[in-house]
Amino acid sequence: MARLAEYDIEDGDGGAVLTLSGPYLVSTIGALDGELRKIDGPIARVDLSDVTEIDTVGAWIACNIASEHEAEITGASERAQRLLGALEGTGSEQDMRPERLPVWTRVPDAMGEKVYNARSGIVGVVSFLGALLISAGNLIRHPRRFRTVALVKQLELVGVAALPIIGLMSFLIGVVIAQQGAVQLAAFGAETLTVNLVGRITLRELGVLMTAIMVAGRSGSAFAAEIGTMKLTEEIDAMRTIGIAPMEALVIPRIMAAVLMMPLLGFYASCMAIIGGAVVGELMLGIPFWTFLSRIQDVVPTYDVWVGLLKAPVFGLIVALAGCYNGMQVKGNSEEVGRRTTLSVVAAIFAVIVLDAFFAVFFTKVGWA
């Protein structure tokens, strides 16, 4: 690449003269900078009279050379002089990034912080639950403060709007269970037990569990993001100053909506899964569709339905609680909203699965095996 900026060293009276020529701009300096730095002196004078164009970068280079070799700058145009003047006293040695601690302090640091935060997280959730119960109590004493419209809207968002996606998902799960189950059961010549498999597993476990995961992703995250954004835009503070308790206006309708809708959605999901299984039965196993459905009645004990329906509101509570709690914890900037939303979904799904394990053991022990 032809260079536009050039330099030349000549011996003049009183020492070597470094003559810079051509445009000394940010766009031309890249190729030259290294060489200019390597010049070993002594240089008495830096001559800028042949420089055609100069910007702060050019001036900075000239300034640097001059101060390194204790040379004087001559022939600077008016503009160059102005730039040189502006750059005076702007030298600095600061690193671009803040200092990083060594690994053996950083890792334990991060670890300790995690543990400490986990502790305050647990305290936070428990006190949030407490505050929730108190405001629920207040609402029972003053039923007129209850926000029916907000509840209905949340019921729609959490429940009705979720029907298509939960229906489709459950249907496909039913298809997969029936198809995969049939393949395995065929090894024992027991394809007909596919009905038992699909009926019991969906009503007891998967229907409610998958719905809870779906609701956590759809509604729990929405709760966290909505409330978090309201927190950022100071809407929540505005509510408090007007005398509206955010717990009553925002949190209780959402939690109630999730608690009320989860059993319905869970049961609906189980039904869709059974229909999915029945479709596979019709197409692949030779079990007629209606026979499949009526067999379900015979092979699935009623308490399986109760197991699912009892778990559902608890899962709903957990999902909504995680969403609302994390939303209320948002502070500072929009990044925090994203972080808290993710956290709410992860925490909700994790808690739901852990609790599901407890429920499984519990219901077996009480005889609903």
Add this chain to the structure above:
Amino acid sequence: MADEQDKGDNAKGPARRHERFRGEYPIVVEGLVNRFGEQVIHDDLDLKVKRGEILGVVGGSGTGKSVLMRSIIGLQPPAEGDIRVFDKSIVDAEPDAEIGVRDRWGVLFQGGALFSTLTVGENVEVPLKQFYPEISDTLRHEIARYKIMLSGLPEEAVNKYPSELSGGMKKRAGLARALALDPELLFLDEPTAGLDPIGAAAFDNLTRELKETLGLTVFLITHDLDTLHEICDRVAVLADKQVIAVDTVPKLMELDHPWIQEYFNGPRGRAALTAQALDELRRHMDMPVAAHAVKALDNAPEKKA
């Protein structure tokens, strides 16, 4: 312009600039029409920005000041009309296409728009890395450091993250990034909004100083009457979907347009004007007339109270 491009190494990529713009008008907007759906923001708008001036752009909320700026910097493709920056039309270019002017302007967005995962120093380095990858790390760090100090930030700000800075410091950091490539053209979107009066005055001074030392042309959107009076060479007034006037503040005040009259001669407009007159008088305190006038003006409000 053509032979300027030939001088650069065309085979290696986009033409580089080696000469400053010598024409009279770095920004020329002709017959600009912007509309969002049915709503017409600009209708046949014309504007020319002179080289080396600070042009203030004022207008009521919703008159499309920011849209005008976004059109000029190519973020908002206009419905009709032509926009030329440094004699290059930017209307036909795609928003992300290389048109050889992006390294010649710097933009300070309203909130600073700093990249939040990078430190201030790294923010300033981003445009340098993008346009001039051949610059060595040492020099790039040096450039970033002195640009940050030129913008009036303390040395320690270099390795801070944007979230650790105050609003005023964020704007200065944004300015440092806008100045990273030694642009000839600087766009400022409400630089003093949200700053306290002291910070705002300091920022105004900084803008003027930088314009003078670096020879910048500044396109400045503002609501701040003090800024208009203090540092703007000319002011463009946006109203009725057009630029209805471009002139110095005193000449604008003589115009008989209801919005202009209300804007400059309203209570805030007059206060800004008085403040500026007072400053002017204080500079000539050695003259008895001025001293008297200042005393009279300083005392007047106290008597009322």
